[in-house]
Amino acid sequence: MTRMITYRDAIQEATAEEMRRDSGVFTYGIDVADHKRIFNSSKGLVEEFGPDRCFSTPLAEDAMTGFGLGAAINGMRPIHVHMRVDFLLLGMNQLVNMIATHHYGSGGTMKVPMVIRAIIGRGWGQSYQHSKALHSWFAHVPGLKVVMPSTPRDAKGMLIAAIRDDNPVVFIEHRWLYDAVGEVPEDCTSISLEGARVLRPGKDITVVGTSWMNVEAIRAAQILEKHGVDVEVVDVRSIAPFDSKTIIDSVKKTGHCVVADNDWVHCGFSAEVAAAVYEACYKQLKSPVARIGYAPVPCPCTRPLEDEFYPNAIDIIRSVESKLGLKPIDLSGEDFYSYENKFKGPF
Amino acid sequence: MTRMITYRDAIQEATAEEMRRDSGVFTYGIDVADHKRIFNSSKGLVEEFGPDRCFSTPLAEDAMTGFGLGAAINGMRPIHVHMRVDFLLLGMNQLVNMIATHHYGSGGTMKVPMVIRAIIGRGWGQSYQHSKALHSWFAHVPGLKVVMPSTPRDAKGMLIAAIRDDNPVVFIEHRWLYDAVGEVPEDCTSISLEGARVLRPGKDITVVGTSWMNVEAIRAAQILEKHGVDVEVVDVRSIAPFDSKTIIDSVKKTGHCVVADNDWVHCGFSAEVAAAVYEACYKQLKSPVARIGYAPVPCPCTRPLEDEFYPNAIDIIRSVESKLGLKPIDLSGEDFYSYENKFKGPF
Amino acid sequence: MKDLNIELYRKLYLIRKAEDAVRRDYFSDKMKTPMHMSTGGEAICVGVCHALANTDQVMGTYRSHGIYLAKSGETDQFFAEMYGKATGMAKGKAGSMHLTSPKSGLICTSAIVGTTIPVAAGAAYANKMQKNGKMVAVFFGDGAIDEGVFWETLNSACVMKLPVLFVCEDNDIAVHIPGKDRHGYRSISEVVERFDCTVFTSDSTDAEVIHKLTQDALKTIRDSGRPAFMHLKYFRYLEHVGVNEDFNQGYRDRIEYEKWRAKDPVDLQRAKLLRWCKEDEIRAIETEIESRIEQSIKKADAAPFSAPNELYEDVLA
Amino acid sequence: MKDLNIELYRKLYLIRKAEDAVRRDYFSDKMKTPMHMSTGGEAICVGVCHALANTDQVMGTYRSHGIYLAKSGETDQFFAEMYGKATGMAKGKAGSMHLTSPKSGLICTSAIVGTTIPVAAGAAYANKMQKNGKMVAVFFGDGAIDEGVFWETLNSACVMKLPVLFVCEDNDIAVHIPGKDRHGYRSISEVVERFDCTVFTSDSTDAEVIHKLTQDALKTIRDSGRPAFMHLKYFRYLEHVGVNEDFNQGYRDRIEYEKWRAKDPVDLQRAKLLRWCKEDEIRAIETEIESRIEQSIKKADAAPFSAPNELYEDVLA
Numbered sequence A, B: 001m002t003r004m005i006t007y008r009d010a011i012q013e014a015t016a017e018e019m020r021r022d023s024g025v026f027t028y029g030i031d032v033a034d035h036k037r038i039f040n041s042s043k044g045l046v047e048e049f050g051p052d053r054c055f056s057t058p059l060a061e062d063a064m065t066g067f068g069l070g071a072a073i074n075g076m077r078p079i080h081v082h083m084r085v086d087f088l089l090l091g092m093n094q095l096v097n098m099i100a101t102h103h104y105g106s107g108g109t110m111k112v113p114m115v116i117r118a119i120i121g122r123g124w125g126q127s128y129q130h131s132k133a134l135h136s137w138f139a140h141v142p143g144l145k146v147v148m149p150s151t152p153r154d155a156k157g158m159l160i161a162a163i164r165d166d167n168p169v170v171f172i173e174h175r176w177l178y179d180a181v182g183e184v185p186e187d188c189t190s191i192s193l194e195g196a197r198v199l200r201p202g203k204d205i206t207v208v209g210t211s212w213m214n215v216e217a218i219r220a221a222q223i224l225e226k227h228g229v230d231v232e233v234v235d236v237r238s239i240a241p242f243d244s245k246t247i248i249d250s251v252k253k254t255g256h257c258v259v260a261d262n263d264w265v266h267c268g269f270s271a272e273v274a275a276a277v278y279e280a281c282y283k284q285l286k287s288p289v290a291r292i293g294y295a296p297v298p299c300p301c302t303r304p305l306e307d308e309f310y311p312n313a314i315d316i317i318r319s320v321e322s323k324l325g326l327k328p329i330d331l332s333g334e335d336f337y338s339y340e341n342k343f344k345g346p347f
Numbered sequence C, D: 001m002k003d004l005n006i007e008l009y010r011k012l013y014l015i016r017k018a019e020d021a022v023r024r025d026y027f028s029d030k031m032k033t034p035m036h037m038s039t040g041g042e043a044i045c046v047g048v049c050h051a052l053a054n055t056d057q058v059m060g061t062y063r064s065h066g067i068y069l070a071k072s073g074e075t076d077q078f079f080a081e082m083y084g085k086a087t088g089m090a091k092g093k094a095g096s097m098h099l100t101s102p103k104s105g106l107i108c109t110s111a112i113v114g115t116t117i118p119v120a121a122g123a124a125y126a127n128k129m130q131k132n133g134k135m136v137a138v139f140f141g142d143g144a145i146d147e148g149v150f151w152e153t154l155n156s157a158c159v160m161k162l163p164v165l166f167v168c169e170d171n172d173i174a175v176h177i178p179g180k181d182r183h184g185y186r187s188i189s190e191v192v193e194r195f196d197c198t199v200f201t202s203d204s205t206d207a208e209v210i211h212k213l214t215q216d217a218l219k220t221i222r223d224s225g226r227p228a229f230m231h232l233k234y235f236r237y238l239e240h241v242g243v244n245e246d247f248n249q250g251y252r253d254r255i256e257y258e259k260w261r262a263k264d265p266v267d268l269q270r271a272k273l274l275r276w277c278k279e280d281e282i283r284a285i286e287t288e289i290e291s292r293i294e295q296s297i298k299k300a301d302a303a304p305f306s307a308p309n310e311l312y313e314d315v316l317a
């Protein structure tokens, strides 16, 4: 049985089901158990599992990250939640110096099954301290797995897999995806943490997306389709380990590649994708790889500048046009996602 | 007048001269003013400038990073020193959320002239918590400048420039460079923070190095020269802003590029270099860009594995050979740098 | 006495009315920035800021309307920033959560809890080095004291003998979590007392009381050459973020609110003023402030947004 | 009484002699790992660890030879790790700064100051959830209490009522910086007392005294359901990192050392033992330990290094 549910509910279901299955699973973090329940993604957990297994903590990201490590070493499966990935900057030392290394440093004798859920806080007027992504940072560090699901189905399946994984997994959720609705089988279980996925097959050009940028890519593809361009959209999903093969296969077929990363460009994940594609598709590439991302500035508050800051479907369309040598499409009749005009999935 | 001095003394001279020139300059951090003086790089400062302008602090990297921001806003020019760049993981929130954004967030009304000196702690048996580099992380964040000088002359000139710069500058020093000796003019002043430098001209292949990897690249070039291969070594120096032009000009000439980065490969700075080179030298490249870096693991303690972990001149030679289609050179008679056999500059 | 109380009232009323205007107009959806209101806590912002010299410096959090207005007294750049306009104090880049006004001494605010506390210590060090006599006061909530950086800074400032005033605005709540679920001690004052600094506490909503206490604290800092810590209680009238009341959410009690509302800082000060002023004298002050606010809002609404290329300005100096 | 004191002496002597062997052989340059010696602080490692059950857990710093040996009693994997060999507890990957021994309960050590403190809280939470009755003791220096993470953890553990024993090994120095230049309070105990936990202090070098105090602390944790904090003073005999004395460096006084040396934990315990044992009984214990150490060193020296491909193992589980 397949139902349509939101990304938010997918997260909630995965957590609840795993907590039912394994009494070692618990979830915690600042405001996790208040009545707003992390944008409702931890709804019902404290009622079902009690305040010992679903709890709010003091404001102490550094200590609470290390806390997860200790619980994990001792056989629990912590899920540490951050309302904004930006707050995780306070836990970076524990994450990188401690959590990522403990299995290695103990000669493989101890394991760290821990999930760190971090929400990309993009939104209306959130400014520069609530808008980072940081997946390239996490992925740079050996010993961490890093995933960014962009559909409700992947959110559920990959969160289940992350909880069951014996390694630390950084699980990055985009705030704007929370309302996205998609098909999720009733009996959805684990979906591999390792592998990109073709979200939309196409033959003319490959657009590689991370997280929310897949929504923009799909919208771009819909519009381009009307103009005879068949876009293949590949959702990266796993930033580390990184499945370059799915992307490379796609680019070998299409000969063109646009990377739409939900992050800054310089030294970002889009550089890794570009380098991998260039190396493997050297002969097949008909144009240089394009990299689309945040403007190279801190995110401003005011909406007109904020809209300029974030990359979107229009940027993707323009990039595709330039790769394929097309004239700019008149987009005046098209609808695009904006906060004011809330996205209504599924995609 | 040009003299031969060590990298360590170059750092010390730059700091002392700037402290003399400008009473707003001060230097601080854990153990900065103890009798070991950060591997002697802050020698004589407390004697000359007193404990108000050169001081050791409590162990509090997070607070002490924010402290620098406050002093900088109020017109001082702090130099915050970290004996290992790894400790800066505790200051990441202040660096990224606060320091990098303050000029922007104040609409340009306030400036943050601050230098963060961080030493890459590589050494004999230092293990996984004293061996990171992190320059790709810093460079990823708009609002920070990031440099990694690799010669005594650049160390002095770029530190002077960093201190005088009105922006936060992360200044990354490799511990093994401290003993390197090189020419530094008596009257050396500021050297631009923006720009790569051709360390050794050559025509057959370009090796792009960061920090210590330039030493390995030069050694590789010396050996390859004996075998008729003329290597051009380009020292990146500036990670942000990044001068891709010098590198691109070199690769356009040589047609081959090896990036030897003093860091992990995945999502690292080497990906940015590779992406930039591919994009600009698409027609001239005769082989794919090679990326050399740390093994994708936490750094182990024991010397035999540690030696495997770090990239070196031999890796560069092997990579050059494969790009140029040469047979492996017999290296058994060659000397290579190792901790046991201390490097004796100049290079 | 009269003058002081009038001045305090001006500031209290300015903050209350400016925020009332924000509340009234927020639903027009022209102020696209998350609002964390100072309403209910005005006595603290006003009492502390009024005790500071104009050249003294303050820092705060995302909840800094109060200190911005108390310290700067201006509403044009304030509302323009709320409206995200080019005429805002940061050309719209900052919004409500990152207000600054360097010329009035508000030099840093932040939406990451606790993060301006060490910045204040560094600013105090600079002032000490420059022997300019400036004081720095840093405002933060009872949530911020959970964070390690508070303790690192408190400790460091005590060792380094910095002229800094720590102002803990304790509303006993962090978003929706009360102090008792976050604090592993009976009272923060009792803990901080054991550090090499002086502690002042109050739960007064009388700006004059806070003003006097702050003067004492500042004098102690100057005399002792050590930091001071003020632990000041108040009640947050509205939701954590947003402009509404939230007693219907069930996580806290309206009764507690009523108790505090009965000693509302603005009403209380107005009642006191009647000792020295006639009603119409007070009304004149109020009308002047109200019309200033409406003017500022009109100007803000009419002002242009920053041009798109402004996005790329101010990244590096 | 006799048995206890013999057991304590065994552990004290094991640590002292193992480290003496490290000091003797370090210059052969076969142990390529930075050494932070426990010498001088043995009463603390031994007194605390001996009060713990075998299944109880400990965590420490880069200066953890003492707790490794006290908790595990084994020297084969210890020396093999120092020699960086495949037979080491972590196949050479950890070295001196990252010793662990999960089967003996040493589950985390770290070369970043303060970082195992919160890890201990999490481990204690797990034990509490699993109702396995295990205790966790975490060792850290007086430098670690400068770091915010200490305060965050102390506060959180008190709120969460975790069964954790904080053990501050206070040698009044962090690398070369004395406590007075880093601490903005008179006494850490006085500060921590104000948290919801129980504080125990001692400057004894008598392992029996520390043992007893730890038993009290553990009982208090069980009875009160709250954390306990032990503030224990000792003197670091050797340089911060390395195996030598460093009184010639001028930053600290030999006189203070002499005072502590006069009540050296190993000598003191040996002297006490003479109440119950004959000299040759003690010598027998010592000889056994010495020969065990020499055996372990021989084995370590003879063992192979890990093969190069071992580099890539254990990154992910």
Ligand SMILES: Cc1ncc(C[n+]2csc(CCOP(=O)(O)OP(=O)(O)O)c2C)c(N)n1
Pocket (backbone or CB within 6 Å): A030, A059, A061, A083, A087, A090, C063, C111, C112, C113, C140, C141, C142, C143, C144, C145, C171, C173, C174, C175, C240
């Ligand atoms: C480091 C960090 N963690 C979490 C948050 C999310 N957050 C925003 S405000 C807040 C509560 C702060 O409470 P308090 O310090 O008492 O200030 P108040 O809002 O009551 O004025 C939290 C948890 C944040 N902004 N920064």
Ligand SMILES: Cc1ncc(C[n+]2csc(CCOP(=O)(O)OP(=O)(O)O)c2C)c(N)n1
Pocket (backbone or CB within 6 Å): B030, B059, B061, B083, B087, B090, D063, D111, D112, D113, D140, D141, D142, D143, D144, D145, D171, D173, D174, D175, D240
């Ligand atoms: C976060 C961090 N900052 C700085 C250092 C460098 N460092 C190593 S040991 C040490 C001193 C620690 O002193 P203390 O906690 O008293 O332990 P002790 O060495 O006296 O046992 C310092 C500053 C570090 N390892 N980690």
Ligand SMILES: [Mg+2]
Pocket (backbone or CB within 6 Å): C141, C142, C143, C169, C170, C171, C172, C173, C174, C175
């Ligand atoms: Mg509060």
Ligand SMILES: [Mg+2]
Pocket (backbone or CB within 6 Å): D141, D142, D143, D169, D170, D171, D172, D173, D174, D175
């Ligand atoms: Mg110490």
